[in-house]
Amino acid sequence: MxxxxxxxxxxxxxxxxxxxxxxxxxxxxxxxxxxxxxxxxxxxxxxxxxxxxxxxxxxxxxxxxxxxxxxTGWVPFQEEKVTFQDELIMQVHADRWGRERESLPTIRIYLSEFLEVKKATVIQHSYQTYRSKLRIFAEWAEHQELDTIHISCITRDHICDFMFFLIEQNNVSRRTILKYKQILHGFFDYMIQARGIILTNPVHDIPEMGRLTDEAPRPIPEKERSKLMAYMKKNDPQLWLFCQMEYYCAIRPNELRQLRIQDIDFVRHIIRVPCTISKNRQTELVNIPNQLYNVLLAMKVDEHEGGLYLFSSCGRPGKSMLGKNNFRFRFDRIRNRLGLSAEYKLYSFKHTGGVELVNAGVDTWELQRHFRHKSIDTTERYIRRNFAVKSDKIKNHFPDI
Incomplete structure (x- = not known):
């Protein structure tokens, strides 16, 4: 051809x-x-x-x-100035000067348009990830004067240069580079499919790069878990309830902090994770194990008004939702105070619950449903990543050396 x-x-x-x-x-x-x-x-x-x-x-x-x-990539097509909402501008500047701008179509306009679409289709936490990473790409592109050329002239070489910039400036991990690649690929796909402005996606055949590191939270062993439990029960019972709900119900931290009393069905022993807060953008149901159910009843959670957030200020249900990093900061401070490894994170309680379920003999299908994985393949990959092969023969009947 x-x-x-x-x-x-x-x-x-x-x-x-x-x-x-x-x-x-x-x-x-x-x-x-x-x-x-x-x-x-x-x-x-x-x-x-x-x-x-x-x-x-x-x-x-x-x-x-x-x-x-x-x-240099300049093209002579005449385009009129357009008014747009700059989704990439820092909030402090938006509060002072507003987001509305007028400009000839540039990479910043197209990125802002893409972000407006994402704002309506992904949860707030994911939108913030998109915005922060695309903001860095926009600033780099403008510094390289790529805002002076037509977007169709941005090539694979430009994308590779941006990835190398990230590594040189911030020593980012391979996982972070992969996230940038996914987001940028989605942006240029939008330019092809929804806008018809470009013909090919420049984010292709990008070599593996970035610092190789294991960033997954480690399950917390029983000894360290007991230390955390004793300290949190005494000094931060709200955080301890948060950790128990992660452990028993595998609900993600960002979902938990947005949970309301009305989402807990005390009759059917079920927690409803609405599509508005669920990572998967689907309303999902989670069984409440008896241990957690009894804790919630003992705290008289069922007696509070349905519209209140389960986790709010003053350590009890209330009208205000706590910030997205509130519990993580509180957990990190306690972990460090107890001298425990930084590999143990707030999210570790979800993985810890998974470890205990697998060790108790729960089958893969049950684990998939409980963890709300989209497919059984996701659950099998999760098990391979977090668990050794469970074998009585290897553990107890290995031949002597």
Missing amino acids: RRKKVIILPHLVDAGGDLSKNWFVEYSCRDPRTDKLKRFREYTGLGKHKSAKERYTLAKQIIAELKEKLA
């Missing part, structure tokens, strides 16, 4: 040397919105010169300037 020409380089059309006719420099560019070559003609100043020598000299200069601009 023959590759389509993107540009036909500028050349002089001199009317056979006839000075009585118009001379012009002609070139063509493929419009990424229509996938058709569009012809352009530059007449600037050529008709003012009466001698062929002067016209040839000026034409040579015009051709050189156009070639240099085209080589």
Whole structure:
């Protein structure tokens, strides 16, 4: 298959040397919105010169300037200024000056448009991840002057350069690089499918790069768990309830902090995780084990008004939702005070519950339902990553060395 020409380089059309006719420099560019070559003609100043020598000299200069601009990714398509909501601007600046801007279409406008779509389709926590990473990409692109070229001229090499920048500046992990790749791939797919502005996605065949590290929270062994339990019961009972709900119900921290009293069905022993707070954007039901159920009854949680948040200020249900990092900071302080490993994180209680369930003999299907994994494959990968092969023969009947 023959590759389509993107540009036909500028050349002089001199009317056979006839000075009585118009001379012009002609070139063509493929419009990424229509996938058709569009012809352009530059007449600037050529008709003012009466001698062929002067016209040839000026034409040579015009051709050189156009070639240099085209080589940097500039395209001649005329686009009107548009008014847009800048989703990438820092909140402190938005509060002061507002988000509304007027500009020719640039990478920042398209990124802001993509973020507006994501704001309506993903949970707040995920939206914040999209925004923070795309903000860094926009700032880098503007520093590289990629905002002066058409978005279709952003190539795989540019994406690789951005990834190398992240590694050199912040020593980011391979997992973080993968997240950037996923988000940017989604953005350029949007430019192809929803906007029809570009034809190909530049985020492809990106080599593996970044610091290799295991960032997954480790399950907490019983000895360390007992220390945490004793301290939290005495000094922070609200945090201890939070950890128990992670452990027994495998509810994610960001979902837990948004849970309301009305989401707990004390009759059926079920917690309803609404689609508005669920990571999977689906309303899901979780069984409440008897141990946690009895704790909730002892705390008289069922006697509170349904619309209150389960976790609020003053250590009891209330109208205000706690911040997304509130419990993590509280847990980290206690963990450090007790001298425990930083590998134990607030999210570790969810994995710890999984370990105990597998050790108790729960089957993969039950674990999938309890952890609300989309597929059994996800659960099997989770088990392989977190558990050794459970074998009585290997443990108790291994031949002597």
